[in-house]
Amino acid sequence: MSRIVQKFGGTSVGDVERIKKVAERVKLTAAQGNQVVVVVSARAGITNELLSRARAVCKDPSEREMDMLLAVGEQETIALTAMALHDQGVDAVSFTGAMAGIQTDRAHTKARIVTIDASAVEKQLEAGKVVIVAGFQGINEEGHITTLGRGGSDLSAIALASAVKADKCEIFTDVDGVYTADPRIVGKAQKINEISYDEMLELASSGSKVMQPRSVEFAEKHGVLFEVRSSFNFNRGTVVKAEVPHMEKVVVRGVAVDKDQAKIIVSNILDKPGSAAKVFRALADANIVVDMIVQNVGRNGIANLTFTVPQGDTLKAQKSLEPVLDEIGGGHVAVHEAIAKLSVVGVGMKTHSGVAADLFKGLADASINIDLITTSEIKISVVIELDRADEAARIVHTIFGLDAE
Amino acid sequence: MSRIVQKFGGTSVGDVERIKKVAERVKLTAAQGNQVVVVVSARAGITNELLSRARAVCKDPSEREMDMLLAVGEQETIALTAMALHDQGVDAVSFTGAMAGIQTDRAHTKARIVTIDASAVEKQLEAGKVVIVAGFQGINEEGHITTLGRGGSDLSAIALASAVKADKCEIFTDVDGVYTADPRIVGKAQKINEISYDEMLELASSGSKVMQPRSVEFAEKHGVLFEVRSSFNFNRGTVVKAEVPHMEKVVVRGVAVDKDQAKIIVSNILDKPGSAAKVFRALADANIVVDMIVQNVGRNGIANLTFTVPQGDTLKAQKSLEPVLDEIGGGHVAVHEAIAKLSVVGVGMKTHSGVAADLFKGLADASINIDLITTSEIKISVVIELDRADEAARIVHTIFGLDAE
Known part of the structure; x- marks a missing residue:
């Protein structure tokens, strides 16, 4: 007998018919003799309904x-999911986040899980019940309801899997798993059967939106093996787990394109200690996440700083830099939004040389200009012009032997 | 400084505009220097939405x-009400039933309040906050969410008023208070300024639907003074409190008509010990509440039993009696639905004689036939034909001097 956590997102529980399908799937898992914890999100759409009411009563x-x-969104789903299981003859009980013992810190709307007291959940599992837990929510030490922010239900599932020492955690979504590239861009993209936490993290931070990085980080930290798979079929998905030696045989695991970045150039600033620090302090104070950074020093002690920020933050970035410009010698801020970040990711890069060279040559052969470059142990990212990003992804996908037959 | 509990029902919080109005009213109460606990119901309509989803996933x-x-219904309302108060500059915090310490027994969908640990609510009051509590719900000793059944939010309000030792509990509704009769039937009905718990209970059980009896019983048992008043205006409502001597000056406080009763006659049964017991045991086993009972013994040891039941229960009553008929000597069951119960209520009856005589004479003068009669210390009820019930109510209202000038 195994203990399995299954997580279904807002689309999978979007209406009563979908909830019945979820119940059928859970029933199958339970019928195979497994103890099952089900984590569900609020149905797609309800959050917007509630937000619009909130805004109507309060600015x-x-x-x-x-x-x-x-x-209330997840609370509705857990009750309906438990009822749907009852209707199919499966003994089930629903728990809010608080009832499931999900203790968080006090940071409302973006709380972090501090600990999980899973004793109540385990008691029900031992009693032979499927336990339905509300994802995305917890309770803080003062007894107030908190929520975990974006991707919170994934985090609930992975943290619960850790707490109940589950043999497996399945994250059901509307795609078959993690792909070598976005299939809408790269027609020959293939599903990846297994991937390391670090590769998954780098892919996520490079624009592959399957899961929020912090869920993957939590899984890595606590050694939770999980599988990303489709709620619409029974295909095997992508297993995310700790790195094992044979993973290094594949040099590049995937290619990601992030079109949501903008490039900012702060030019004509004095090349003296502290200039860059002042720029990035100002951006950090404005809560802007800076990604790639390059500094060029020209003649006469004049430097340029180039970096990328999320597109939605460009105005805020410009504003936050205005008061700093004088301090660093005048200068000028320019924003370029027509860029994309292309990344190749793979733990194999640790032991294989020449990946960067192959990447740069492939792009050069297609006359695609590389603007910025950053590298980590298992990732190389380049900034290129937006118009050629999709083409570049297909070229790189082919170069590294990722194309499906 | 007073401590006040204010309860608003589903119509009063039916949409965002209504919630803003509730917040305005609460703000006024708080601005007068009072500590305020607000108890709210789910918005009108949401319960049916949720029930239809439940039925769609589970038979x-x-x-x-x-x-x-x-x-989830009340949880949505408490959050929106707190937000609406914030928007008006009032410090407020919302609590679910569980967070407010409302402990119940395990009887799901119709739980009874066992105790209230109001320390968390009181702490917030002392900190100067308005506390918004979800009515209708509580938590049982195993930590599961329970609901209190029909009229549960009134009960939450009155029980909280008792727990926090409130100086006053205001039950806001869509009428101005308790009337001497239903104004839709008796045009000259007047609002009652104050009424005893017992009178309120007798009026409620006689078809005046302002509040569920158990909330009034709870208030009486714990000595909670409450006022029933309109959420749409600032008129004084009806204060419900313990009986005081001057209340007896009014012989009849109100007239109630209950058109939801049916009369059942079990005729030609053997007049032997145990016959009536068998009949009422069968009805009790079927969960049917029997109201008025009369037994007539005719010649030859043959008896008739006549009683009233809620109209919705007549079929169930007939079915439950079938297996008993043989045991009690054959007999025959007849149902008459075209009846109404007319009641006059007043603590003054305890010390005034002649109320029954006046009532019977008034009806007789109008040639309205009386079918059954029951009396209690403070109430006289008669069953009359349905077609003349409204007319009878007006006649009786006049006889006992209740008409508005």
């Missing part, structure tokens, strides 16, 4: 009350 | 999961 709703409000 | 939803599902 600036407090985060504490927003959590109280949004938590 | 026979469990009561435990039904409570989990329905509890």
